[in-house]
Amino acid sequence: MATSIAHRATGIALSAGTILLAWWLIAAATGPDAYHVFAASAAHPVGQIVLFGILWSLAFHFFNGIRHLAWDVGFGFDVSTANRSGVAVVLLSLLAAIVVFLLAHGVLH
Amino acid sequence: MGTQTPLARVEGLGAAHSGTEHFWRQRVSAVALIPLSIWFVCAAVALAGADREAVVAFLHQPVNAIAMALFVIASLHHSVLGLQVVIEDYVHTEGWKLALFLCNQLFAWILGAVSLFALVKIAL
Numbered sequence: 006m007a008t009s010i011a012h013r014a015t016g017i018a019l020s021a022g023t024i025l026l027a028w029w030l031i032a033a034a035t036g037p038d039a040y041h042v043f044a045a046s047a048a049h050p051v052g053q054i055v056l057f058g059i060l061w062s063l064a065f066h067f068f069n070g071i072r073h074l075a076w077d078v079g080f081g082f083d084v085s086t087a088n089r090s091g092v093a094v095v096l097l098s099l100l101a102a103i104v105v106f107l108l109a110h111g112v113l114h
Numbered sequence: 115m116g117t118q119t120p121l122a123r124v125e126g127l128g129a130a131h132s133g134t135e136h137f138w139r140q141r142v143s144a145v146a147l148i149p150l151s152i153w154f155v156c157a158a159v160a161l162a163g164a165d166r167e168a169v170v171a172f173l174h175q176p177v178n179a180i181a182m183a184l185f186v187i188a189s190l191h192h193s194v195l196g197l198q199v200v201i202e203d204y205v206h207t208e209g210w211k212l213a214l215f216l217c218n219q220l221f222a223w224i225l226g227a228v229s230l231f232a233l234v235k236i237a238l
Contacts (some may be wrong), residue, residue, distance in 0.1 A: 034232035035231035040166035
């Protein structure tokens with residue numbers, strides 16, 4: 006199913022995301038100027054799209070990963086349950102990504 | 115099963131020569147990343163749009179520095195294992211496969227060293 010290849014694709018995206026994580030930490034460790042460059046890049050529309058993409062990737066990989074772990078221990082592996090949990094993972098990850106993104110912008114409180 | 119030598123059968127390592135080690139490590143890091151990812155997202159939400167002083171103050175707290183270090187290590191470990199499978203599945207030329215395995219490992223080591231150095235510098 007499509008969730009399988011999406012698990013890979015989001016995993017690759019998150020691997021790339023570790024570069025941004027390292028950049029963020031190094032910028033914070035270096036000083037105000039370096040941090041400003043990071044913060045300005047993150048606030049830029051392109052940066053926002055990239056960050057939302059990584060956020061959704063994390064949410065999808067998180068929920069679908071739990072689904073995989075459940076399969077590993079023998080739960081929900083029949084076709085109809087797997088199909089339904091697949092749809093649930095897609096919807097849940099989108100909802101979670103949007104809610105977290107809005108929270109990060111201080112929209113929801 | 116029938117064509118395996120008795121030695122191969124007791125070793126139980128199979129065609130990848132590593133048995134279930136990779137599978138198991140992938141699961142252990144996955145389970146570790148469940149609470150760590152939730153913590154990281156909460157931290158990221160709290161620090162989004164904050165200035166450097168707030169980030170440094172946050173990571174100066176031992177609990178946060180340790181959690182961030184664990185998140186970095188678990189993420190990179192999980193990432194190396196995952197990307198290795200992707201390389202195994204899609205790259206069929208022996209030379210390229212070896213080169214990409216090497217890049218995968220070295221890249222993660224470098225990112226890990228850089229991230230942990232930054233964390234230590236902030237936390238101490």
